[in-house]
Amino acid sequence: MSKSNKKTTRERGLEGEDLACAYLEAKDWIVLDRNYFFQKAEVDIVATDRNYIIFIEVKMRSGTYFGYPEEHVTPAKEKNIKKAAEAWIYERKMETAVVRFDVISIVQKGNEAPEITHFEDAFR
Secondary structure, X not given: OOOOOOOOHHHHHHHHHHHHHHHHHHOOOEEEEEEEEEOOEEEEEEEEOOOOEEEEXXXXXXXXXXXXXXXXXXXXXXXXXXXXXXXXXXXXXXXXXXXXXXXXXXXXXXXXXXXXXXXXXXXX
16 A cells, blocks of 8 residues: 555555455356456456356445446446457357346445445446
8 A cells, every 4th residue: 555545546446346256256156357458448357147257347436425336337438348348258269158247336435344236237
């Protein structure tokens, strides 16, 4: 952590992804990949519930003053995630896989327990 004891955006993002992975694994999902990049496109988590390959965007905030985390998944971000997902599927020769795009929203105020909301099939 930095000298001010404040987490960087990247550290906060990884913390959110760790929470999301633990949440998914508690549901018996299998995390296949994290932080997959293709060119400038990225997907936070790739997982499977044994029926779908699921590409997951994780958004974490310390409050809702500026809106809920899921409200920050823009159409441009969705397009970016789809691009990364296509590359991930292509690289693994899984073109026949059934895919889905989810969003996991996390609000963690101070030292309170995180509030995790999972939006399945959040966009197409």
